[in-house]
Amino acid sequence: xxxxxxxxxxxxxxxxxxxxxxxxxxxxxxxxxxxxxxxxxxxxxxxxxxxxxxxxxxxxxxxxxxxxxxxxxxxxxxxxxxxxxxxxxxxxxxxxxxxxxxxxxxxxxxxxxxxxxxxxxxxxxxxxxxxxxxxxxxxxxxxxxxxxxxxxxxxxxxxxxxxxxxxxxxxxxxxxxxxxxxxxxxxxxxxxxxxxxxxxxxxxxxxxxxxxxxxxxxxxxxxxxxxxxxxxxxxxxxxxxxxxxxxxxxxxxxxxxxxxxxxxxxxxxxxxxxxxxxxxxxxxxxxxxxxxxxxxxxxxxxx
Amino acid sequence: xxxxxxxxxxxxxxxxxxxxxxxxxxxxxxxxxxxxxxxxxxxxxxxxxxxxxxxxxxxxxxxxxxxxxxxxxxxxxxxxxxxxxxxxxxxxxxxxxxxxxxxxxxxxxxxxxxxxxxxxxxxxxxxxxxxxxxxxxxxxxxxxxxxxxxxxxxxxxxxxxxxxxxxxxxxxxxxxxxxxxxxxxxxxxxxxxxxxxxxxxxxxxxxxxxxxxxxxxxxxxxxxxxxxxxxxxxxxxxxxxxxxxxxxxxxxxxxxxxxxxxxxxxxxxxxxxxxxxxxxxxxxxxxxxxxxxxxxxxxxxxxxxxxxxxxxxxxxxxxxxxxxxxxxxxxxxxxxxxxxxxxxxxxxxxxxxxxxxxxxxxxxxxxxxxxxxxxxxxxxxxxxxxxxxxxxxxxxxxxxxxxxxxxxxxxxxxxxxxxxxxxxxxxxxxxxxxxxxxxxxxxxxxxxxxxxxxxxxxxxxxxxxxxxxxxxxxxxxxxxxxxxxxxxxxxxxxxxxxxxxxxxxxxxxxxxxxxxxxxxxxxxxxxxxxxxxxxxxxxxxxxxxxxxxxxxxxxxxxxxxxxxxxxxxxxxxxxxxxxxxxxxxxxxxxxxxxxxxxxxxxxxxxxxxxxxxxxxxxxxxxxxxxxxxxxxxxxxxxxxxxxxxxxxxxxxxxxxxxxxxxxx
Numbered sequence: 001x002x003x004x005x006x007x008x009x010x011x012x013x014x015x016x017x018x019x020x021x022x023x024x025x026x027x028x029x030x031x032x033x034x035x036x037x038x039x040x041x042x043x044x045x046x047x048x049x050x051x052x053x054x055x056x057x058x059x060x061x062x063x064x065x066x067x068x069x070x071x072x073x074x075x076x077x078x079x080x081x082x083x084x085x086x087x088x089x090x091x092x093x094x095x096x097x098x099x100x101x102x103x104x105x106x107x108x109x110x111x112x113x114x115x116x117x118x119x120x121x122x123x124x125x126x127x128x129x130x131x132x133x134x135x136x137x138x139x140x141x142x143x144x145x146x147x148x149x150x151x152x153x154x155x156x157x158x159x160x161x162x163x164x165x166x167x168x169x170x171x172x173x174x175x176x177x178x179x180x181x182x183x184x185x186x187x188x189x190x191x192x193x194x195x196x197x198x199x200x201x202x203x204x205x206x207x208x209x210x211x212x213x214x215x216x217x218x219x220x221x222x223x224x225x226x227x228x229x230x231x232x233x234x235x236x237x238x239x240x241x242x243x244x245x246x247x248x249x250x251x252x253x254x255x256x257x258x259x260x261x262x263x264x265x266x267x268x269x270x271x272x273x274x275x276x277x278x279x280x281x282x283x284x285x286x287x288x289x290x291x292x293x294x295x296x297x298x299x300x301x302x303x
Numbered sequence: 304x305x306x307x308x309x310x311x312x313x314x315x316x317x318x319x320x321x322x323x324x325x326x327x328x329x330x331x332x333x334x335x336x337x338x339x340x341x342x343x344x345x346x347x348x349x350x351x352x353x354x355x356x357x358x359x360x361x362x363x364x365x366x367x368x369x370x371x372x373x374x375x376x377x378x379x380x381x382x383x384x385x386x387x388x389x390x391x392x393x394x395x396x397x398x399x400x401x402x403x404x405x406x407x408x409x410x411x412x413x414x415x416x417x418x419x420x421x422x423x424x425x426x427x428x429x430x431x432x433x434x435x436x437x438x439x440x441x442x443x444x445x446x447x448x449x450x451x452x453x454x455x456x457x458x459x460x461x462x463x464x465x466x467x468x469x470x471x472x473x474x475x476x477x478x479x480x481x482x483x484x485x486x487x488x489x490x491x492x493x494x495x496x497x498x499x500x501x502x503x504x505x506x507x508x509x510x511x512x513x514x515x516x517x518x519x520x521x522x523x524x525x526x527x528x529x530x531x532x533x534x535x536x537x538x539x540x541x542x543x544x545x546x547x548x549x550x551x552x553x554x555x556x557x558x559x560x561x562x563x564x565x566x567x568x569x570x571x572x573x574x575x576x577x578x579x580x581x582x583x584x585x586x587x588x589x590x591x592x593x594x595x596x597x598x599x600x601x602x603x604x605x606x607x608x609x610x611x612x613x614x615x616x617x618x619x620x621x622x623x624x625x626x627x628x629x630x631x632x633x634x635x636x637x638x639x640x641x642x643x644x645x646x647x648x649x650x651x652x653x654x655x656x657x658x659x660x661x662x663x664x665x666x667x668x669x670x671x672x673x674x675x676x677x678x679x680x681x682x683x684x685x686x687x688x689x690x691x692x693x694x695x696x697x698x699x700x701x702x703x704x705x706x707x708x709x710x711x712x713x714x715x716x717x718x719x720x721x722x723x724x725x726x727x728x729x730x731x732x733x734x735x736x737x738x739x740x741x742x743x744x745x746x747x748x749x750x751x752x753x754x755x756x757x758x759x760x761x762x763x764x765x766x767x768x769x770x771x772x773x774x775x776x777x778x779x780x781x782x783x784x785x786x787x788x789x790x791x792x793x794x795x796x797x798x799x800x801x802x803x804x805x806x807x808x809x810x811x812x813x814x815x816x817x818x819x820x821x822x823x824x825x826x827x828x829x830x831x832x833x834x835x836x837x838x839x840x841x842x843x844x845x846x847x848x849x850x851x852x853x854x855x856x857x858x859x860x861x862x863x864x865x866x867x868x869x870x871x872x873x874x875x876x877x878x879x880x881x882x883x884x885x886x887x888x889x890x891x892x893x894x895x896x897x898x899x900x901x902x903x904x905x906x907x908x909x910x911x912x913x914x915x916x917x918x919x920x921x922x923x924x925x926x927x928x929x930x931x932x933x934x935x936x937x938x939x940x941x942x943x944x945x946x947x948x949x950x951x952x953x954x955x956x957x958x959x960x961x962x963x964x965x966x967x
Contacts, residue, residue: 021934099338100336191339193340220338230333234335235335237340238338241339244332246329250343250347253347253349254343254346256349272651
């Protein structure tokens with residue numbers, strides 16, 4: 001499948017082989033251009049019966065249900081569900097804060113693993129995958145395609161993604177919602193360090209455009225625990241002013257602010273119904289992906 | 304605050320240790336590239352109220368714990384304000400003890416008087432503080448006396464209560480002289496007093512001089528005032544104002560006038576009537592009279608007490624039941640047959656002194672006989688001076704032997720009135736000499752005279768003597784220092800008094816001769832002047848003498864015998880203890896000073912003013928206080944340290960954290 005067999009740091013073949021058994025499913029009907037394994041809003045040629053429709057002149061006579069004609073003396077055409085492929089569009093946050101990691105792995109590396117593995121699995125099952133690396137704006141964009149050569153390009157793009165600059169995730173998500181024309185699975189991989197109310201508007205916009213939105217919210221364990229002993233000088237990875245803090249003094253208020261934010265995000269997620277996964281960097285990404293895939297299988301999209 | 308281990312206080316800078324550790328910790332910060340800045344910025348924006356305060360409180364309690372530990376191991380001695388005032392070990396400790404009657408006031412619910420409590424407190428305090436030398440200056444003699452140890456304050460009779468008033472400026476002067484004479488090092492002066500205004504004499508100009516002279520000491524003198532200023536508004540004091548023996552045809556009786564006075568108070572109880580039994584003890588026979596007392600003062604006039612006709616002389620005592628201050632609950636008096644009032648007129652020309660003779664011979668009281676003897680200056684040595692009460696000297700001033708006789712007469716308390724001779728002469732007596740006669744072209748009137756006291760004072764009813772009606776044609780100038788009692792126009796002294804320790808010496812610039820003045824024709828003034836001088840002289844030389852307890856009464860006290868006394872003590876101290884004493888053929892009655900019955904106490908501000916500029920600390924105590932003024936208080940500091948540590952630990956305890964782990 002690979003034209004150029006180059007090892008990628010974020011691709012683990014063993015993990016991929018283990019995950020290959022679980023299909024990547026969409027939670028909503030997708031509008032693909034070829035046959036696939038996802039539900040389509042249109043009628044097609046699958047084996048799954050959908051409905052009877054009255055015959056109209058011009059319909060293919062091969063699809064007439066003769067048995068129905070025999071019983072009712074009327075012409076009915078038998079229709080079947082269509083199965084199509086999906087467009088998976090990965091939105092990778094490459095802002096400066098994604099370079100943080102206290103467990104030996106940075107958020108961007110974790111994000112690469114998730115995006116890379118899912119892209120491979122999607123292409124494997126015939127879905128198209130695209131990538132948007134975003135920071136202040138869309139840094140790099142690859143349109144969704146389903147061939148293997150495109151997957152290589154996507155891997156290259158992932159490899160080259162560098163955490164740099166400020167986050168303007170909200171603006172970028174609105175832009176993506178407008179520019180992605182067909183229904184797609186939008187997978188956002190970010191630390192989501194923006195105001196939850198802005199996030200709500202983004203999710204609602206995406207869903208209005210009938211996209212299936214999945215979110216991997218990457219958080220470092222240190223960011224959650226804020227477990228420091230000595231006075232710290234915190235340098236902003238996104239270029240803001242440095243903050244000097246006495247951990248004993250500020251920890252309580254930090255946790256208060258953090259909890260407020262997490263509660264806000266939870267509320268947004270519940271209201272908008274996105275497929276949200278809060279992910280600690282301490283967790284193995286295989287587990288994260290498995291949970292994601294299995295969860296989607298259960299919530300397989302209805303037509 | 305004073306410490307038994309002051310060297311350990313050198314460790315006090317260790318108090319800054321928590322602060323230094325904090326600052327070092329601050330400098331050892333780590334730098335970290337951080338992603339979740341939005342939470343940090345939000346946390347910074349939040350109110351840091353209690354969190355910030357908590358940090359400071361933790362720091363404060365850590366410092367407090369260290370400070371308390373250092374203080375505790377330094378073994379502090381303290382109590383109240385004294386703790387802040389006491390200094391290091393003194394070289395000399397001077398104890399100024401006020402033994403005045405008001406110091407015998409008892410505290411409420413306690414039998415201990417102010418003086419007893421003060422002595423106890425001083426002993427305990429001075430024992431703890433330590434000193435190389437202890438010196439007592441008590442209020443009767445004002446003489447410094449070395450003490451072996453502070454405990455001697457409890458056993459010495461010189462620290463017992465007396466009836467004599469104290470003179471704080473004199474005591475301080477004695478302290479000053481002692482420090483100067485002995486060149487003592489660091490000196491602590493402890494004053495134990497109840498701050499009575501009459502004892503402190505705060506208006507006296509001596510205070511300024513004392514302050515200045517104490518400030519001159521380079522070694523440093525520290526004053527501690529152990530003040531017992533609590534008043535006793537309900538305390539009653541009794542005082543006999545007059546005693547007369549009256550003989551009728553078949554009996555004799557005493558007329559006793561007295562006053563019972565309530566000490567100050569706020570006037571709330573003025574309307575409450577109480578019955579006070581006044582006990583009279585006269586030569587062993589007792590009688591009680593109940594008087595209804597309301598208001599502040601009760602005056603009894605001429606209370607008649609029959610006595611044996613044969614008893615010509617004796618003593619008595621009035622007393623009221625015990626109250627807050629036992630020192631003013633009794634008063635002694637003595638009585639005797641009035642002695643004949645003997646006047647000696649010394650004149651060159653007996654005829655010229657006829658008006659004087661008349662003025663002296665006519666007695667205002669039929670019971671008292673007035674005798675007049677006229678002699679020439681040459682016969683002075685043959686006169687019985689012991690019987691004479693008043694001398695009217697109308698001749699040249701005496702010299703040599705005669706002058707000595709006159710001086711000793713005045714020294715015994717006799718009264719003298721000098722009138723100018725025709726030839727003034729050049730002699731000088733008591734620093735006074737006659738200059739020359741001045742004849743005025745017209746009659747001179749008396750310009751001013753002292754109506755408040757002395758010979759020309761107003762009468763008991765308040766009426767002024769007709770001094771202004773006198774006319775003077777001729778007068779003799781007086782050279783020397785005297786206190787004018789009356790002056791003619793232009794400030795020329797007409798009558799004046801020379802300052803003497805005892806007795807009275809008066810000079811009159813004119814004579815009763817008709818050519819000189821209207822003293823004889825307008826005889827009222829002359830008569831009253833002579834009779835008043837005679838009465839004063841007779842009293843001083845009479846069989847009984849009323850003395851005010853104090854050093855002024857201490858003449859020849861070793862010969863005194865006790866007839867009756869409340870707390871006699873040693874014979875050298877008789878003049879300071881109220882009672883009746885006899886010497887030779889005289890009865891001496893010693894009582895407390897009238898000023899002691901006055902309640903005013905110096906205010907805190909006034910006392911501070913008196914010691915302004917000096918190293919001064921005041922400790923207010925109350926009579927009967929059993930708590931020591933000073934004690935070791937390391938336990939208190941140790942407790943403080945433990946409390947500080949517990950509070951610090953409580954503040955450091957982290958809040959129960961809600962778990963904020965990762966979840967899906």
